[in-house]
Amino acid sequence: MTDARWDRRPVRRVSAGPDVPDDAGWPRTVPAVDHLLRDGLDLPAGVTVLIGENGSGKSTLVEAIAIAYGLSPEGGSIGARHSTRRTESDLHEWLRIERSVGVRRWGFFLRAETMHGFYSYLADNPGTGDEPDFHALSHGESFLAVLRTRFTSPGFYCLDEPESGLSFSAQVALVSTLHEIGQAGGQVLCATHSPLLAAIPGAQLVEVGPWGLRPTTYDDLEVVAHWRSYLDEPMRYLRHVL
Template structure:
C-alpha cells in the first residue's frame, strides 16, 4: 500500500536490529514483529491474547515510537513519573502514510490517575472536566468525549478495565465514529464486547506469535460463551 494515508502503515525492526535472546524479544509476538514486520490496517485493529502474550508491550512500544508519552496522553504530553516501559520502542521503525496525521493519543488504564493530575497542572486552551471528581469509569468516558475527536493514531491498552458493559458498548461506538472520521486505532483488549466492532482487524497473540483471526474464532469469545452457559464447569476447578 505505497500510497496508503493512515498514520502507520507498517511496523518493523529498525535498521540493524535483530531479534535477540533477551526480553522483550523473547516474547513470540515481539519476535515475529521484529523478524517479519507487521502491516497495520486503516481503521481499528484489536490485539487479543492472554496476560503475558505481549499485546500491551506492542501497543506501548508503537505508541512511544510514534511520539506519545509512555504514561499516556497525546503526542504533546510529557508525563513521566517512574520509567517502567520496555525498551522495545527504540528497536522499531514506523512507516507512515503519505500526508497522514501526526497527532496521536495513548490511553492506558493503569496511568490515568497521573494523567488527570498532569492535565490539571498543564491546562490547555479549552477547560477540561474535573476528572478527579468523577468515578473511574465516568472519567474514562469523559476523556473519550473530550479527547477522541480528531484524525490520528489512537493506542489503547485494555480500556475496558474501567468500563461497565454498557460503557464498553459506548466505547465501541466511539471507535466506530473515530474511524469514520479518518482515525486509526490500535487497541489491546481482553473484552469480547470491545473487540466485536464490525469490520475491525483482529490479531490474536500467543505462543504462536501473531495471527489474524475473526471475532467468532477468538479463544476469548469461545471461553466466555462456554462460561456463561455453564459457569459451574469452570468454577468446580477453583472453588
C-alpha cells in the same frame, strides 16, 4: 494496492529498525515481539485489535508502537510529557514506523494503569478548552470524559486494555467511539481482553499467544468461546477453583 498519494493512514507498517541488538533478550523472548521484529505488522485503516492472555505481549507491543510514534509512555497525546517511573521496555528503540506522506501527526495513547497520573498532569497543565475535573469523576465517568474531549479527530489512537474498570454499557459506548474514529479516517490500535471490543465492526483481529501473532475472526477467538461457555454454564469453570 493503495496508491500512496491517497493513503491517509498515520501508520502503514511497523517493522524492525536497524538497531535491534544481536543479543536481545527480553522482550524479544516474547513470541509476539519476536514475530513483529521478524515479519513486521501492517496496520490497515480503521481499527486493529490485539487480543490474548495476560503475559502474551499485546500490551508490550502497543506501548512500544505508541512510543515509537511519538506518544508519551504514560499516556496522552503527542505533546504530553508527564513521567513518574520508567517501566517501558526498549522495544520502541528497535522499531521503524512507516507513515503516510502528508498525514497530520496527531495521536493519543490511553492506558488504564496510568490514567490517574495523566489526570494530575492535565490539572497541572490546563488547556484552553472546557474540561472537567477528572479526579472528581468516577473511573468510568472520567474515562468517558477523556473519550469525549480527546478522541475527536482523525489520528493514531493506541489503547492498552481500556476496558479496565468499565461497565458493560461503558464498554459498548467505547465500541461506538472507536468505530466512529475508524469511519472518520482515524486509526486505532487496541490491546484488550474484552470480547465486546473485539466485536467492533470491520476491525482487524489479531490473536496474540505462544504462536506470536495470527489474524483471526471473532467466532474463532478463544476468549469468545470461553465467555460463551461460561455464561451458558458457570459451574463448568468454577467447579475447578471452588
